[in-house]
Amino acid sequence: MSDSHPKLPFWKKYIFSTDHKVIGIQYGITALVFLLFGFGLMMLMRWQLAYPEQPLPLPDILLKLFGDDHTRLPGGIMLPEFYNELGAMHGTIMIFLGVVPLAVGAFGNFVVPLQIGAPDMAFPRLNMASYWLYFVGGCIMLFSFFLPGGAANSGWTAYPPLSVIATQGQTVWLFGMAFLIQSSLLGSINIIVTIFQLRVKGLTFMRLPFFVWAQLITSFLLLLAFPPLLGAAVLQIMDRLAHTSFFIPSGLLVSGQELVEYSGGGSVLLWQHLFWFLAHPEVYVLTLPGMGIVAEIIANNTRKPLWGYKSMVYSVIFLGFMSFIVWAHHMYITGMGTAISSFFQATTMIISIPSIIILTALFISFWGGSIRFNTPMLFAITFLPMFGIGGLTGLPLGIAITDVHLHDTYYVIGHFHYVVAPGTIFALFAGIYFWFPKATGRKMNEFLGHLHFWPSLICMNIIFFPMLVQGLAGVSRRLYDGGIGYEHGQEIFALNELISWGAWFLAIGQIPFIINFFWSMFAGKKVESDNPWNATTLEWQTPTPPPHGNFTKEMVVYRGPYEYSVPGAKDDFTPQSEEHIR
Amino acid sequence: MDTIPYTFEEREDTGLYNAKFGIWLFLASEVMLFGALFSAYILMRVGAVYWPVGSETLNVPLGAINTVVLITSSVTMLLSWAALKQNNFGKFRLMLGLTILCALAFMCIKSVEYSAKFSHGIFPKENTYYAIYFTLTGLHALHIVGGIIVLVYLWGPGAKMWKTNPIQFTNRLEVVGLYWHFVDLVWIFLFPVLYLL
Ligand code: HEM
Numbered sequence: 171m172s173d174s175h176p177k178l179p180f181w182k183k184y185i186f187s188t189d190h191k192v193i194g195i196q197y198g199i200t201a202l203v204f205l206l207f208g209f210g211l212m213m214l215m216r217w218q219l220a221y222p223e224q225p226l227p228l229p230d231i232l233l234k235l236f237g238d239d240h241t242r243l244p245g246g247i248m249l250p251e252f253y254n255e256l257g258a259m260h261g262t263i264m265i266f267l268g269v270v271p272l273a274v275g276a277f278g279n280f281v282v283p284l285q286i287g288a289p290d291m292a293f294p295r296l297n298m299a300s301y302w303l304y305f306v307g308g309c310i311m312l313f314s315f316f317l318p319g320g321a322a323n324s325g326w327t328a329y330p331p332l333s334v335i336a337t338q339g340q341t342v343w344l345f346g347m348a349f350l351i352q353s354s355l356l357g358s359i360n361i362i363v364t365i366f367q368l369r370v371k372g373l374t375f376m377r378l379p380f381f382v383w384a385q386l387i388t389s390f391l392l393l394l395a396f397p398p399l400l401g402a403a404v405l406q407i408m409d410r411l412a413h414t415s416f417f418i419p420s421g422l423l424v425s426g427q428e429l430v431e432y433s434g435g436g437s438v439l440l441w442q443h444l445f446w447f448l449a450h451p452e453v454y455v456l457t458l459p460g461m462g463i464v465a466e467i468i469a470n471n472t473r474k475p476l477w478g479y480k481s482m483v484y485s486v487i488f489l490g491f492m493s494f495i496v497w498a499h500h501m502y503i504t505g506m507g508t509a510i511s512s513f514f515q516a517t518t519m520i521i522s523i524p525s526i527i528i529l530t531a532l533f534i535s536f537w538g539g540s541i542r543f544n545t546p547m548l549f550a551i552t553f554l555p556m557f558g559i560g561g562l563t564g565l566p567l568g569i570a571i572t573d574v575h576l577h578d579t580y581y582v583i584g585h586f587h588y589v590v591a592p593g594t595i596f597a598l599f600a601g602i603y604f605w606f607p608k609a610t611g612r613k614m615n616e617f618l619g620h621l622h623f624w625p626s627l628i629c630m631n632i633i634f635f636p637m638l639v640q641g642l643a644g645v646s647r648r649l650y651d652g653g654i655g656y657e658h659g660q661e662i663f664a665l666n667e668l669i670s671w672g673a674w675f676l677a678i679g680q681i682p683f684i685i686n687f688f689w690s691m692f693a694g695k696k697v698e699s700d701n702p703w704n705a706t707t708l709e710w711q712t713p714t715p716p717p718h719g720n721f722t723k724e725m726v727v728y729r730g731p732y733e734y735s736v737p738g739a740k741d742d743f744t745p746q747s748e749e750h751i752r
Numbered sequence: 753m754d755t756i757p758y759t760f761e762e763r764e765d766t767g768l769y770n771a772k773f774g775i776w777l778f779l780a781s782e783v784m785l786f787g788a789l790f791s792a793y794i795l796m797r798v799g800a801v802y803w804p805v806g807s808e809t810l811n812v813p814l815g816a817i818n819t820v821v822l823i824t825s826s827v828t829m830l831l832s833w834a835a836l837k838q839n840n841f842g843k844f845r846l847m848l849g850l851t852i853l854c855a856l857a858f859m860c861i862k863s864v865e866y867s868a869k870f871s872h873g874i875f876p877k878e879n880t881y882y883a884i885y886f887t888l889t890g891l892h893a894l895h896i897v898g899g900i901i902v903l904v905y906l907w908g909p910g911a912k913m914w915k916t917n918p919i920q921f922t923n924r925l926e927v928v929g930l931y932w933h934f935v936d937l938v939w940i941f942l943f944p945v946l947y948l949l
């Protein structure tokens with residue numbers, strides 16, 4: 171029925187679109203560009219870490235790009251200030267402009283309405299506003315690189331008092347964050363309302379695909395955890411611009427000088443509490459959508475129902491609640507006191523249980539399946555052990571006494587990168603390969619997919635495993651020379667070179683993906699049906715690609731999301747909208 | 753298949769239409785925002801060597817008047833919505849107009865208070881007490897300003913919708929009303945906490 175629509179002009183159809191699918195794709199492409207950019211910043215850092223104080227082997231024109239020689243790269247040698255800038259912006263861009271927009275903005279927008287049988291999101295215009303707020307926020311962040319003193323350089327955590335007295339880039343960072351927070355606020359309201367209000371008839375909560383559940387809980391986390399960060403950002407903006415002292419303690423000396431324009435009396439811990447109140451739930455925002463994607467793909471490619479669907483659902487709900495009361499496990503060494511530490515240590519151990527249930531359920535789902543090893547499945551399978559390493563290495567960080575040794579070392583960097591890089595990012599790749607045919611009508615190339623998968627898997631481990639080793643040896647994070655100045659850094663320093671080469675090869679490993687993405691869009695193998703993977707969920711019941719309004723007939727749901735290999739059925743899949751088993 | 757369901761009518765199992773659901777979620781996020789700032793207040797106060805007494809530093813009568821003004825505006829807001837439900841467009845205009853006037857009065861009184869402080873050379877950076885006072889009331893005032901803009905729109909150009917789609921227009925007013933009551937509620941917390949305690 172899309173032909174009942176007047177033809178929209180190009181800019182309305184593809185630029186200022188209110189169609190959830192177009193917005194999802196806009197989000198996806200923007201986020202992929204930012205991911206690549208954040209990756210680029212990291213590659214510069216990796217040069218400095220492997221070969222400290224040696225000039226970057228880049229042609230002069232490229233070096234010029236980084237601005238005038240004296241402030242960032244005199245003679246091609248990276249200044250510590252520049253390293254800090256790169257580090258802070260790598261973290262910020264990867265998380266707030268890359269992974270979250272891709273996981274929630276792109277997949278949430280594109281897939282959720284299709285999977286629940288809705289014609290669009292509940293508020294299409296807010297949806298468009300959400301994308302454009304994100305876009306502007308991203309531009310603000312990029313713009314900050316051109317300020318005197320460069321972009322923000324106080325880490326993605328923006329801890330005061332350093333961040334309060336830092337260069338202008340920090341103010342712009344805070345305003346950029348305000349845009350991103352508003353964007354995610356609109357997005358999360360939209361997703362929650364859509365899931366509650368627009369489910370088609372028969373699609374009860376226990377028939378929702380696990381992906382939809384993951385998006386629902388994620389949106390609640392975004393909705394409730396981000397506002398305190400906005401509050402904290404307001405306070406930090408006040409400190410920086412109006413010289414209040416929310417985060418400036420009394421008697422603070424900077425380079426031996428008192429800060430005359432500040433009254434003092436503030437608390438640096440206030441920031442840390444507000445920040446981690448957001449940033450711990452944010453960790454689940456980074457991982458739940460990935461779990462959701464992986465669950466869909468595993469059910470589809472093992473050709474059997476997910477094992478323990480209900481326990482997975484209850485786990486994800488419980489996990490959502492718990493994630494609001496674990497935040498201070500990031501603050502064990504701030505001297506909060508042992509009583510408080512014990513509380514957060516207990517909640518942290520408890521919250522690991524639901525994640526383990528979900529992961530275990532997914533593992534058991536393989537049992538007895540007739541597994542299809544296509545590219546999405548390879549990435550989805552790999553998510554499990556990689557995320558597993560990330561999760562297990564997190565336990566020692568959650569226990570106060572072991573965290574004293576590990577806090578702020580490369581062990582932490584290794585730990586959370588295992589969660590987000592070979593974990594979530596692999597899940598996101600899996601999702602791209604999986605839903606690409608729905609969005610474009612063409613499959614991505616399998617050979618290039620393998621060429622993308624294997625090098626990525628190997629390089630990711632070459633990069634992040636040695637970081638765990640370095641951290642255990644006591645090498646701190648955020649060191650611009652990678653630890654060469656440390657006595658105890660000497661033995662493991664050689665690992666830096668290995669890690670860096672891993673990172674560069676990882677970059678090369680992404681080239682097949684980029685080629686595959688664009689090539690398949692125009693020349694990939696056309697799908698023969700609307701349901702090329704023989705899947706059960708509703709998004710495969712639409713035309714390909716889905717028109718405006720998505721479905722051509724009224725959808726009614728009669729069964730659960732993963733009715734694969736139902737005994738007695740002719741096909742090994744029974745779509746949710748099928749009334750009788752054939 | 754391309755009209756979005758439940759834009760005006762309520763869905764049976766949730767009992768809400770989309771926008772009403774949306775505004776409740778938005779308000780939940782606002783609770784978290786102000787909740788975070790209230791916690792900041794508590795932390796500042798607990799950690800302070802000396803904390804001024806609100807009633808000695810701020811103008812309690814003006815604050816009290818403002819509280820009354822805002823509560824009145826909440827009542828007229830409700831009446832204007834009720835008027836629409838009774839199909840009484842004239843009364844709606846009157847009541848919404850009164851709401852807007854109350855909101856403007858609130859802003860005037862607030863700016864008198866602010867400028868009294870500024871003219872005595874007291875700015876947010878004075879100490880953490882004033883810092884949190886100006887931040888909390890400033891953020892609240894921003895919410896009022898945002899509300900005024902929407903209310904004026906619904907009173908003026910937006911009211912045309914009453915002719916074409918009365919149900920949706922009534923819904924809009926209800927949703928904005930919920931926001932408005934919330935902003936009042938925040939003030940009802942702010943007033944005792946900042947002025948009296
Ligand atoms: C896949 C390739 C990646 C590599 C090789 C890499 C490498 C690094 C390195 C070397 C650091 C700096 C360590 C330091 O100096 O303390 C870092 C920091 C960080 N990375 Fe990555 N990263 C990658 C991907 C990601 C992704 C996908 C995310 C998030 C979704 C991410 C988030 C962060 C954050 C939050 C920090 C901390 C920044 C800070 O110290 O404030 N990284 N990464």
Ligand SMILES: [Cu+2]
Binds near residue numbers: 497500
């Ligand atoms: Cu945490």
